[in-house]
Amino acid sequence: MENHSTANVRQPLILEEKTYHQITEDIAKPIEGKANNLFKVVFTISAILALWGVGCFAYTIGTGIGVWGLNKTVGWAWDITNFVWWVGIGHAGTLISAILLLFRQRWRMSINRSAEAMTIFAVICAALFPVMHMGRVWVAYWVFPLPNQFGSLWANFNSPLLWDVFAISTYFTVSLVFWYTGLIPDFATIRDRQVKPRMRRIYKILSFGWSGSAKQWSRFEEVSLVLAGLSTPLVLSVHTIVSMDFATSVIPGWHTTIFPPYFVAGAIFSGFAMVLTLLIIMRKVLNLEDYITVTHVELMNKIIILTGSIVGVAYLTELFVSWYSGVEYEQYAFLNRATGPYWWSYWSMMTCNVITPQLFWFKKIRTSLIATFIISIFVNIGMWFERFVIIVTSLHRDYLPSSWTMFHPTFVDVGIFIGTIGIFFTFFLLFARTFPVIALSELKTILKSTKENPNPPHH
């Protein structure tokens, strides 16, 4: 996999003169040290939000989904917006670890571990919404095509909602296996450094008896490549199927052929935004600035420009074709988005997703951590509004004007959403304290070729 020669124009990916041992020390430190007060405060806030969300979940299950703001016309709104938003965020991790692996992007090594962790937590948060929306969550297993005596009489293979079940569960499983496979040698490193017998035992179990023999490494590399090959179509399939939840319908604003690739681009866009939001803080708090460098941030920002522009082109394509089609309903749907009662959500989406990422064309902005952090938050917000615009504005104007209505979220809707954010951060903070947040054994393989002031290539 390794390049034998690195061009002088390439930026170093690890700063300072590190040794192999120093890398281990730097990455093991957060796990072996004690939590500081800042961590405790942030963790407590996240856990309280998560508990609040769990409370709202319990209230919904006990009372029924009538406690949400949905009505007969707007039957999907806040819940599905959050579902798509979280699933989208869950796209960066596997893209980084699978597609960037196939493209031999070595900079992925410092960020893939935490991005994959984020993916897994985001997919868990996402899955909560459709499950809750079923109403009777205790029969949620009916979505699986089980024999009829278990109640799965209703599994409808023609429905993209069922395809979602398969797409997301496959994606989750493969992402989890991929993530865990990468963790095994790193857990072994942590295990060997532990002095407390109890911790040693835990990491021993987690590392599956890894011994680091040449044969194990060879199998490790092989399985990584196979998993990368498997994950690559999965990165595309999940949001493709999610887009089909809308696009297979005949609802103006939902039925449009560009949806599958445009949703995938949007998902990667939002995923990278969330990775940036988290990593810009994490690199500082865990003292990993030499590993997650400004170069890494700049490269991620370039992906944000790329995917943000793809999304922008898709918005304009939809807008143009709705006019070009000559179909009144299509034309109205888009006019209503931009000028109807939800105009503010449309223009928030446009500003956050299309305009702000274009600031990254300026090198000064894309290499500034503060600017990047702010824009990443904008993108997170914009991508939430995108789903809200697609879902709510397309539904709230029904074919019959007598059914026209608005959607108003209740405190339960808001509580559940905030709760998933709490769950997400609680998991991520736990991860940051107990797992090696950078793939250290993988990172060591590029130390020689990307050190600062590399030797000129041999001729």
Place this chain on the structure above:
Amino acid sequence: MNYTFSSKTRNICLALIAIGVLSLVGGFLTDAHRTWPSLLLNSFFFMAIGLGALFFMAVQYAAEAGWSAAVKRPMEAIASYLPYGAAFLFLTLVLSSLHLNHLYHWMDPALYDKTSPDYDEIISGKSGFLNVPFFLIRTVVYLGGWILFLRAFMKKSAIEMQGYNVSNWKSSQQLAAWFLVFFAVTSSTSAWDWIMSIDTHWFSTLFGWYTFAGFFVSALSMITLITLYLKNQGLLPEVNDNHIHDLGKFMFAFSVFWTYLWVSQFMLIWYSNIPEEVTYFMDRFANYKFIFILNLFLNFFFPFLVLMRRGSKRNYNLLFFVGIVIIFGHWSDNFVMIMPGTVKEHWHFGWVEIGTMLGFLGFFGFIVLRSLASRPLQNKTHVFYEESVHHHI
């Protein structure tokens, strides 16, 4: 080592060009209605291969790709066909505008005349976009813009040849970024203009990206074919099995990508079954069924199953064959995009269509090979030359 355009190869190209000229002249004399779409198809298709190669070259700069420096010349040579293809396409479109043919139904003025029995309310509604002057202006902007970018790239490339030059590489990167922005918009809009508007009533938001996926994978296959041809001549010693393997991966990946977009467009329209959209596939299924289905085999099943194996991406003869199948498959896909809206059920696949294709192929080969012979095949002062030569996966 440089490539020499031998007189034998030149004669083959000239012979193909002669076949093309004879087919076109014969076609226009016997059945002009059948010949025009063939001219449009080949003008567009080969121009788009040049454009696809230019796009891929720009991506190499923007993405700081190192491995591909050794195969830059084949990309550049293919892209150099762009102005010639553009000239053919422009000529065809101007002749359409002058009503010398009826390729574009919307150019018929009767459709916009309320008193005419042919008045079409839907097409009239599109006249703000679909009108001859604006159409030609857009065509000039697309083709002219791409040609200007090509010339700028060629200039940078000439400077690149003169010595190791980091600032030139950096400005090439900027040029590539600007080109990609321009291309992102124009690749879609040009597909709407030149191809989607043939079926004037019909619309699909994915159409631009779908068209792009088809010509991009054809361009990738063409880059592979030219590289393998040069290897076969004993040239390009810097290009090893790993470069060929990577090109094969791109052919594989973008064949799958094309299929992904094909399914996205077809499945969503089929599933929703809305009359004004589904008519597009109904026409194709009624009158073009065999070739419509064949395209899926040529463009998906065949490359997917054959290129899946690692070994086949390193087998030069096999990869060459797959490349030919992919390029023909996408030519044939463009056939199904253009013919139903122009000649309806009266389509042929006979001497006019085959002859015109061969003629364009000969002309394309002539320009590309002449361009290859005009400069050294390798640039040892490219910033990524060392990386590319030591490429090993």
